[in-house]
Amino acid sequence: MEIFQYAFMRRAFIVGIILAIIIPCIGVTVVLKRLSMMGDALSHSSLAGVTIGLLLGINPVLGAMISCIVAAFGIEIIRKKIPQHAEIAIAIIMSTGIGIAGVLSGFVKNTANFNSFLFGSIVAISDFELYLVIGIGLIVLLAFILLYKELFFMSFNEKGAELAGVPVGLVNSIFTILIAITVAIAARTVGSLIVSAMMVVPVACAMQWAKSYRQTVVFSALFGVCFMIVGLCLAYYVGLKPGGTIVLTGVAFFMISIMIKKFYRR
Amino acid sequence: MRKIASITLAMTMTVTVMTGCGSKANQVVDHEGKLQVYTSFYPLYDFATKVGGDKVDVVNLVPTGVEPHDYEPSARNMAALEEADVFIYNGVGMESWVDKVLSTLENEDLLVVEASQGVDFIEGHTHDHEEEHTHEEEHAHGEEHNHDEEHTDSVDPHVWTSIRNAKIEMENIKDALVEADPENKDYYEANYNHYATQFDALDKTFTDTLSQFENREIIVAHEAFGYLCHDYDLTQVGIEGMNADSEPDPERMTEIIEFAKEHEIKVIFFEELVSPKVAETIAKEIGAQTMVLNPVEGLTEEQIAAGEDYLSVMAQNLEALKKALSR
Incomplete structure (x- = not known):
């Protein structure tokens, strides 16, 4: 196929499909916890890490991971303090992240450097990013399979899970770190737009059709991969910006799925 | 989301950067009889400094290391412009904020200079007409563009990438300084002539060097080199448009x-102020190397510290072009 003739498109597919599997898997838990804006909040918070990294001379991707982990735990802590309004936690952390990034960016001398770590593009992926995504993909998938039961239980009833003997605190921490690292890397590589949409849109589609938790997870990953492939092909053959195309493909699927379901019910 | 993030950042960035430069902008009060000259971005700053010498204080609005396309003036800039004597900008849509700023200012004594006056403009590039536009370009050079058309998006604003146009801009700046400060006319004229000779010499070196190569195509990060390419009969292909x-x-x-x-291209050019990811x-993909071709829209702090200016950066560009065009 002509589309695979170029190395940059092959990379886009590899990285895109890996992320399209792991981000919706994480997304199921995130959505069930009513934290749909988490991806957005974390990818913006990671900007703070990038700036700090550039200023202190640490690798900005590492900086992004650290700030994402801090932000994710920050969301957890605030969420526990005001359980009725989990979304407040997200808004506060996101503002903090953007605020820090904005203030500190004034001290970054080289904007090119800054921009290259700030915004990823799925059609321009370096070797380093490719291996990073493959690595994190394996870790997340493994952790997700191992913690499957615990996450399932906790997603619906955290208190009940605790009473049943699930180490809620530990599982929550592991999961939070996983989200943070995934978002930090994915936002650098493919851009925060794809990350925040992939965390929610495939899950929303899957919820229309799935009859169980397991089905929701599997369908979410399948929908994710499907949007990614269709979006990348559209972007390539029609000549569109890839990030937006992938996300809009997902949204279009979601709308069609709602409409089909409406007729189906009648 | 990416757009929003970049806008938010750009805004906060300019605000913070400009607060950092506040001390400089505040010195307007302290005149010492020198002409207070404000320029929109680097090449104009460099030309104004060259011509004005120690008779003027030149302040550059776009901060060091910031891409001029990303810039918005801050409140402090506006306050400084109210006190300024001369304001120099490039025009042709390079500074989208200029019209708004000028209509807001109450400074009636401000001498506003559009430095690109008198340059033969060329059409801007769009990706869709990759083949046709080279011909259109040729036509555009032949005839004079009238000034009403200047602000349309289809005109390439990067006029200073041609050394010949840069000289025209420097001459416009010299005329403006003479108008604002007729007492020092001879001083400005002498400075202008001194540098104009250097510009001509560099232009001749470019012509002599670049005419040797058979290859005429270069790939650049963004299509900023239309005027340079026109002068020396090269063709630019931009990764990201204008x-x-x-x-x-x-x-x-x-x-x-x-x-x-x-075209067996061995070098992909990128710019220091723009992310090199796509160029890389x-x-x-094609086994080429990447190199910097600087559109002189702004210098980095290190370059300023090293005493670089328009001429030295253009000379480096010539070296880069030599490497890219030789087989």
Whole structure:
């Protein structure tokens, strides 16, 4: 196929499909916890890490991971303090992240450097990013399979899970770190737009059709991969910006799925 | 979301950066009889400094290391402009904020200079007419563009990338300084003549050097080199069109890769103020190397510290072009 003739498109597919599997898997838990804006909040918070990294001379991707982990735990802590309004936690952390990034960016001398770590593009992926995504993909998938039961239980009833003997605190921490690292890397590589949409849109589609938790997870990953492939092909053959195309493909699927379901019910 | 993030950041960035430069802008009060000259971005600052010498204080509005396309003036800039004597900008849509700023200012004594006056403008590039536009360009040079057309988007604003145009801009600046400060006319004229000779010499070196090569095509990060290419009969192909910093689409990238293969291009140029990621991806695809070709829109802090200026950066560009065009 002509589309695979170029190395940059092959990379886009590899990285895109890996992320399209792991981000919706994480997304199921995130959505069930009513934290749909988490991806957005974390990818913006990671900007703070990038700036700090550039200023202190640490690798900005590492900086992004650290700030994402801090932000994710920050969301957890605030969420526990005001359980009725989990979304407040997200808004506060996101503002903090953007605020820090904005203030500190004034001290970054080289904007090119800054921009290259700030915004990823799925059609321009370096070797380093490719291996990073493959690595994190394996870790997340493994952790997700191992913690499957615990996450399932906790997603619906955290208190009940605790009473049943699930180490809620530990599982929550592991999961939070996983989200943070995934978002930090994915936002650098493919851009925060794809990350925040992939965390929610495939899950929303899957919820229309799935009859169980397991089905929701599997369908979410399948929908994710499907949007990614269709979006990348559209972007390539029609000549569109890839990030937006992938996300809009997902949204279009979601709308069609709602409409089909409406007729189906009648 | 990416757009929003970049806008938010750009805004906060300018605010913070400009607060940092506040001390400089505040010195307006302290005149010492020198002409207070404000320029929009680097090349104009450099030309104004060259001509004005120690008779003027030149302040550059776009901060060091910031892409001029990303810039918005701050409240402090506006306050400083109210006190200024001369304001120099490039025009032709390079500074989208100028019209708004000028209509807001109450400074009636401000002498406003559009430095690109008198330059033969060329059409801007759009990706869709990759083949046709080279011909259109030729036509555009032949006839004089009238000034009403200046602000349309289709005109390439990067006039200073041609050394000949840079000289015209410097001359416009010299005329303006003479108008604002007729007492020092001879001083400004002498400075202008001194540097104009250097500009001519560099232009001649460019012509002599570049005419030796058979290859005439270069691939650049964004299409900022239309005027330079026109002077020396080169063709630029831009990865991201005329505005820096937009996400490339895959179709455009394959076009560039095919173009590079066809013309056996060995170097992909990128700019210091724009992320090199896309240039690197394309270079890897075709086994080329990446190099800096500087559109002199702004210098980095290190370059300023090293005493670089328009002429020295252009001389480096010539070296880069030599490497890219030789087989």
